[in-house]
Amino acid sequence: MATQLTPPDLSVLFERLISASGDCELADCVKAIVSALGGESYVFVAIYPGVSTAARPTHRFLIGCSPEWCQMYNTNKWYMTDPFLEYARSNTAPITGSEITLETQGQCEMLAAASEHGFRSGIVVPVHTSVSDRLGVLYIGSDDSQEIGEKKLGAHRLYFRALASELLDWFNRVSKRELVEAHGITEMDLRVMGYVKMGFTAEDIAHELDVSIQTVYGNYKKIKDKIGVSHISEAVKFAQINDLLA
Incomplete structure (x- = not known):
């Protein structure tokens, strides 16, 4: 069972996240925050639509879920039809799995596979910046039923929005530093x-x-x-x- 933390405890974790020196330390902080807020699995992706240089990838991931799920997601190219990703491109409000409209067989297959790999229920949190249309998407999953899991995760939507925002800021800082050093x-x-x-x-x-x-x-x-x-x-x-x- 996840350990419920008080806001001051969460503040400490957020401070650690902001100052994390690398992906491993960052992932540990995110795992602790997600667990404290009732989640069990997560994926965060930072997307840079306007970037096409070889110095930096256009997508960066932080993965806290089953590796098999990520392999399936990439193998089936579900990123091309992911309904949550499409929603995130033009929306800022968090959305739960039951709120999304599935329009294709591939989307149905994606959600069915996700439910078998730590995302039986979940919430997806978009975050945007005004710079070059940069976008972050935080996927939080739980093995609870949709009715239970979505209610539990939805109660912490403000914390998840803060987490998504800090993650995108962290990746932006790292990306800029890498680019400056590379050139x-x-x-x-x-x-x-x-x-x-x-x-x-x-x-x-x-x-x-x-x-x-x-x-x-x-x-x-x-x-x-x-x-x-x-x-x-x-x-x-x-x-x-x-x-x-x-």
Whole structure:
């Protein structure tokens, strides 16, 4: 039976989650939070629709359920017709399994398989950011019947929404750090691209940084070479898509 934690206890777990240094520590925190709130299985996926670079995948997963279920999900390509994923793209409110409308045989098969692998009942929590249409989806499952499980999980929907939000923030921070390290982007590079984003000319930037225009053009070249583009505006677009600029 899951251990019921008080809000202060949950706050400690959330603080640990926010400062988690890697996926393993993060997964342990999420497992503890989900268990405390009556769940038994979970999957979180962070989706980056606008990202197409080789430096970072467009989907990132945190899995706390049966590996067999994930294999079935991928093998059958259920991600192409997942009704919860489709719902999450244009909605922000959590939704339970019984509330979703199944329209295809494949969706019925997916839900039937899910019920055999830790998601007999469940709640799905979408979370969005305003940057590049980034999306997170938290799936929480229970082996309880729909009537019991959905009521139990639904009672903690506010905590699950907070969990989904913190997970998407965590993955965004990690992704940005990985991208910056992979391309060797410096704080000065980001500062220069930030000025370009605001419409500053090279002369304006030189004045702001108290350097020569030649130095600014030198910065442009370094940035373009690191990112692999031919114009500074393309570098700025890359930085915006990947949420590198404030």
